[in-house]
Amino acid sequence: xxxxxxxxxxxxxxxxxxxxxxxxYFETHPCYNGxxxxxxxxxxxxINWFTKPTPxxxxxxxxxxxxxxxxxxxxxxxxxxxIDVSPLILGKAIRYLGEKGVxxxxxxxxxxxxxxxxxxxxxxxxxVVMQHLTRALVFxxxxxxxxxxxxxxxxxxxxxxxxxxxxxxxxxxxxxYEPSVTWTIxxxxxxxxxxxxxxxxxxxIQVTPTALWHWVCFSKT
Numbered sequence: 001x002x003x004x005x006x007x008x009x010x011x012x013x014x015x016x017x018x019x020x021x022x023x024x025y026f027e028t029h030p031c032y033n034g035x036x037x038x039x040x041x042x043x044x045x046x047i048n049w050f051t052k053p054t055p056x057x058x059x060x061x062x063x064x065x066x067x068x069x070x071x072x073x074x075x076x077x078x079x080x081x082x083i084d085v086s087p088l089i090l091g092k093a094i095r096y097l098g099e100k101g102v103x104x105x106x107x108x109x110x111x112x113x114x115x116x117x118x119x120x121x122x123x124x125x126x127x128v129v130m131q132h133l134t135r136a137l138v139f140x141x142x143x144x145x146x147x148x149x150x151x152x153x154x155x156x157x158x159x160x161x162x163x164x165x166x167x168x169x170x171x172x173x174x175x176x177y178e179p180s181v182t183w184t185i186x187x188x189x190x191x192x193x194x195x196x197x198x199x200x201x202x203x204x205i206q207v208t209p210t211a212l213w214h215w216v217c218f219s220k221t
Contacts, residue, residue: 040068043127047156049203050217053077057122058150062141062157063129067093067105073125074102081117085110114144121148124155131160131181142195146220155197155218159183163210185214192218 047053053076064070064082066089074080074097082105084090090107097105108116124145130138142155162182183191185202192199197218205213 041072043069044073050156059123060121062126067097071100079104081106081108083108083113119148120150122150122153127158146195146197149220159214161212
């Protein structure tokens with residue numbers, strides 16, 4: 001992708017993720033193996049690389065799923081707005097978080113997030129989501145939520161870079177499957193510029209012999 005601009009309109013794979021959720025994605029996926037608590041506390045610990053959660057923070061979680069990370073994050077902040085693609089999965093999140101005593105959570109359908117997420121967002125967080133979205137949809141989230149950031153608000157979001165040469169310019173195909181979209185640091189820098197955000201920092205960890213996780217921190221310019 002290099003310096004190629006990300007262009008609207010958004011080509012979305014939302015409908016395909018809805019279909020996977022209706023087939024009980026989390027319950028049948030071998031990594032999740034049901035709606036359960038595993039590594040959620042570790043996953044949100046990456047936030048501490050860039051900022052510290054505070055009791056007044058307004059947080060948006062892109063791709064909140066059934067609330068695994070939110071269950072650990074919500075007690076540390078003021079409010080969490082969890083975005084996901086279907087009423088079915090958001091209903092599971094409400095039940096899962098309710099069982100854990102979380103009361104400061106608002107579910108937001110992806111198709112309504114621009115209207116329902118308020119201004120003054122302090123943190124936008126996401127993990128293991130961006131690689132499953134089209135590039136245009138990622139841009140749409142960053143541009144739209146970036147406009148809702150508080151003056152000191154930031155994005156802390158994980159991206160995948162697949163080191164296999166054949167993966168370099170892949171985008172998500174519009175069919176029912178779990179895509180794996182790769183992002184280089186140059187592409188992430190371009191994403192920040194095109195979204196009107198400041199590229200503050202990236203920290204990278206190797207997760208497999210052929211894959212990197214890039215944790216980005218973007219802020220208002």
